[in-house]
Amino acid sequence: xxxxxxxxxxxxAGVSSATVSRVLANxxxxxxELRQRVLAAAQELGYRPSRVARxxxxxxxxxxxxxxxxxxxxxxxxLVRAVEDVAYAHDYAVFLCNTDExxxxxxxxxxxxxxxxxxGVLISPTRExxxxxxxxxxxxxxxxxxxxxxxxxxxDTVVVDNVGGARRLVEHLLDDGYREIGAxxxxxxxxxxxxRYQGLWEALHHRGLEPRxxxxxxxxxxxxxxxxxxxxxxxxxxRPQALFVGNNLLTMGALRAIRDLGLSIPGDVALxxxxxxxxxxxxxxxxxxxxxxTYELGxxxxxxxxxxxxxxxxxxxxxxxxxxxxxxxSCAPHLGAGRPRGEVRASGQG
Amino acid sequence: xxxxxxxxxxxxAGVSSATVSRVLANxxxxxxELRQRVLAAAQELGYRPSRVARxxxxxxxxxxxxxxxxxxxxxxxxLVRAVEDVAYAHDYAVFLCNTDExxxxxxxxxxxxxxxxxxGVLISPTRExxxxxxxxxxxxxxxxxxxxxxxxxxxDTVVVDNVGGARRLVEHLLDDGYREIGAxxxxxxxxxxxxRYQGLWEALHHRGLEPRxxxxxxxxxxxxxxxxxxxxxxxxxxRPQALFVGNNLLTMGALRAIRDLGLSIPGDVALxxxxxxxxxxxxxxxxxxxxxxTYELGxxxxxxxxxxxxxxxxxxxxxxxxxxxxxxxSCAPHLGAGRPRGEVRASGQG
DNA sequence: CTGTTAGCGCCTTCAT
DNA sequence: ATGAAGGCGCTAACAG
Numbered sequence: 001x002x003x004x005x006x007x008x009x010x011x012x013a014g015v016s017s018a019t020v021s022r023v024l025a026n027x028x029x030x031x032x033e034l035r036q037r038v039l040a041a042a043q044e045l046g047y048r049p050s051r052v053a054r055x056x057x058x059x060x061x062x063x064x065x066x067x068x069x070x071x072x073x074x075x076x077x078x079l080v081r082a083v084e085d086v087a088y089a090h091d092y093a094v095f096l097c098n099t100d101e102x103x104x105x106x107x108x109x110x111x112x113x114x115x116x117x118x119x120g121v122l123i124s125p126t127r128e129x130x131x132x133x134x135x136x137x138x139x140x141x142x143x144x145x146x147x148x149x150x151x152x153x154x155x156d157t158v159v160v161d162n163v164g165g166a167r168r169l170v171e172h173l174l175d176d177g178y179r180e181i182g183a184x185x186x187x188x189x190x191x192x193x194x195x196r197y198q199g200l201w202e203a204l205h206h207r208g209l210e211p212r213x214x215x216x217x218x219x220x221x222x223x224x225x226x227x228x229x230x231x232x233x234x235x236x237x238x239r240p241q242a243l244f245v246g247n248n249l250l251t252m253g254a255l256r257a258i259r260d261l262g263l264s265i266p267g268d269v270a271l272x273x274x275x276x277x278x279x280x281x282x283x284x285x286x287x288x289x290x291x292x293x294t295y296e297l298g299x300x301x302x303x304x305x306x307x308x309x310x311x312x313x314x315x316x317x318x319x320x321x322x323x324x325x326x327x328x329x330s331c332a333p334h335l336g337a338g339r340p341r342g343e344v345r346a347s348g349q350g
Numbered sequence: 351x352x353x354x355x356x357x358x359x360x361x362x363a364g365v366s367s368a369t370v371s372r373v374l375a376n377x378x379x380x381x382x383e384l385r386q387r388v389l390a391a392a393q394e395l396g397y398r399p400s401r402v403a404r405x406x407x408x409x410x411x412x413x414x415x416x417x418x419x420x421x422x423x424x425x426x427x428x429l430v431r432a433v434e435d436v437a438y439a440h441d442y443a444v445f446l447c448n449t450d451e452x453x454x455x456x457x458x459x460x461x462x463x464x465x466x467x468x469x470g471v472l473i474s475p476t477r478e479x480x481x482x483x484x485x486x487x488x489x490x491x492x493x494x495x496x497x498x499x500x501x502x503x504x505x506d507t508v509v510v511d512n513v514g515g516a517r518r519l520v521e522h523l524l525d526d527g528y529r530e531i532g533a534x535x536x537x538x539x540x541x542x543x544x545x546r547y548q549g550l551w552e553a554l555h556h557r558g559l560e561p562r563x564x565x566x567x568x569x570x571x572x573x574x575x576x577x578x579x580x581x582x583x584x585x586x587x588x589r590p591q592a593l594f595v596g597n598n599l600l601t602m603g604a605l606r607a608i609r610d611l612g613l614s615i616p617g618d619v620a621l622x623x624x625x626x627x628x629x630x631x632x633x634x635x636x637x638x639x640x641x642x643x644t645y646e647l648g649x650x651x652x653x654x655x656x657x658x659x660x661x662x663x664x665x666x667x668x669x670x671x672x673x674x675x676x677x678x679x680s681c682a683p684h685l686g687a688g689r690p691r692g693e694v695r696a697s698g699q700g
Numbered sequence: 701c702t703g704t705t706a707g708c709g710c711c712t713t714c715a716t
Numbered sequence: 717a718t719g720a721a722g723g724c725g726c727t728a729a730c731a732g
Contacts, residue, residue: 366719366720367719367720368718379718380718381718405724406723
């Protein structure tokens with residue numbers, strides 16, 4: 001085992017375990033000489049404090065729990081990276097759990113976080129309600145929702161402006177002259193999906209248009225679903241001239257479907273997508289996307305959690321970040337043909 | 351806090367804490383009636399055992415540590431997913447750490463694993479040697495290396511056949527008539543990088559060819575480096591007709607560079623790559639890749655660790671998996687022009 | 701400034 | 717089949 005305990009170090013340094021503890025915790029009121037002796041003894045013995053014992057004693061593991069819904073989604077890995085950076089800087093470890101869009105797994109991990117007495121939890125919830133936070137509350141473990149909201153308004157939240165972002169994307173299509181617009185979206189049980197639908201709705205209504213339900217489909221945010229739904233929508237007669245896809249994985253599937261159908265973008269069907277992925281520009285330079293500030297999202301969430309820890313009584317906070325429209329200029333001229341309006345606009349407004 | 355302790359449950363059920371412990375651990379020798387009472391009491395009180403206390407007592411946290419070198423690399427996320435699935439099935443939690451190809455961070459996390467008294471550790475090491483496993487050994491925490499080897503031959507290892515895989519990729523180029531072949535590889539401090547270089551070397555030597563050092567570059571396996579090195583190599587006069595890229599992130603960078611240089615694949619430069627990414631076929635259907643069985647890799651590693659835990663004295667094991675050659679048929683005819691040999695071969699042999 | 705002491709919550713002999 | 721008691725390794729009062 002971690003054979004060498006604090007008393008071993010104490011004995012070797014000729015002091016008490018309390019002094020060793022103080023030295024290692026960098027507390028004041030220790031004679032420099034003793035400090036040296038202790039440090040040396042610890043070094044020589046290769047002493048590794050048991051974080052387990054410390055946690056039991058202090059009733060708080062210096063760990064931040066992070067529950068994401070799909071680790072294979074680049075969106076989340078970028079977020080993870082951000083959280084990790086912040087945690088690392090503040091001497092916290094990160095306990096990463098992949099809920100896999102599965103509410104049961106989510107609950108299981110939430111309970112695990114309680115059982116491990118983590119300091120705080122960041123979560124990107126699989127659904128808006130039905131999450132049992134009793135355990136967390138009882139154990140006074142703060143919770144912060146990232147990317148997706150929870151029904152419970154008492155939890156701090158960090159999200160992007162999904163309504164506005166979706167609206168700008170659709171407006172981009174409308175500005176280009178498209179009127180027959182289809183959409184593939186995450187289900188309304190996920191707040192971001194619902195909000196993006198609302199953005200679509202607002203954009204259309206602002207121009208006196210109605211969403212055509214035959215062209216609008218929702219499904220779990222996974223690639224296979226994007227593929228399936230895109231084929232379904234684009235297989236209809238008539239089919240929409242343009243597609244708004246509300247999630248990166250869905251977009252990936254849709255791109256595949258469009259390729260398999262032998263269609264070109266935007267010649268046969270125009271595409272705008274929420275979320276961005278690094279390789280999308282490689283796949284299709286003509287694609288316009290709403291890029292989320294993923295790293296910022298994670299950083300903001302982690303920092304919000306830290307603030308909450310400092311002052312448990314501060315008012316509930318909601319951070320709203322703004323996604324960025326990226327209009328990509330096609331560098332493959334043959335793909336540009338057939339676009340209602342050929343003009344390429346500068347990045348920025350929609 | 352987790353206010354309700356085992357004694358609270360015991361009191362409520364009118365038994366001792368020992369009985370509660372036995373019931374919750376599903377141990378025999380408890381009267382069914384008492385068992386019911388205990389279960390009911392635990393339920394009513396919302397009792398959540400402290401894993402921290404349990405760990406302190408048993409000296410082993412039911413956690414598997416997983417140290418990967420880059421969480422933003424899809425290769426690793428797929429591996430994470432596999433490990434998680436196995437762990438989950440065996441009632442282990444996974445403590446995921448991102449070393450970020452940084453040996454210091456790696457060491458820090460390794461120490462953290464010891465401090466947390468995890469059951470075992472899976473690692474994809476940042477480098478072959480210099481990893482201090484003293485702490486792990488002292489604490490008798492088994493270690494398994496995944497994807498990359500460690501110098502220390504006493505650790506169980508799960509890797510793919512990098513030499514053979516690289517060789518087959520290069521042979522694929524040679525079979526197509528290419529002779530002037532360049533390469534972009536991870537550095538030799540990473541075993542997979544070195545092994546892939548060896549595969550390249552073997553393929554060339556087998557045909558009486560020599561690697562041209564001016565066309566061969568190594569660098570950290572990140573996209574920016576792939577971009578830089580590809581530009582460098584392809585900017586030379588003369589430049590190679592074909593490129594072997596030995597890592598997915600490097601490939602991503604190389605693809606970007608090739609695009610920015612206005613070159614086409616394989617017309618201007620042929621490309622074969624180790625590692626596969628889901629979207630690569632979308633980016634360039636003509637790309638031939640050596641796909642790693644990433645999920646299998648993670649699963650094998652986790653299972654190897656589990657076996658090691660069951661029997662600490664079993665001989666050291668090395669699992670060698672075989673990557674799969676994927677020859678993609680170009681569906682963009684204009685990209686096929688200029689290829690020395692137009693024939694498209696079936697997937698399988700190189 | 702430093703040492704003594706009393707738990708944190710659980711599991712596990714040992715005795716009954 | 718059940719209970720009593722000790723201790724895992726550490727920190728935080730409290731004494732001095």
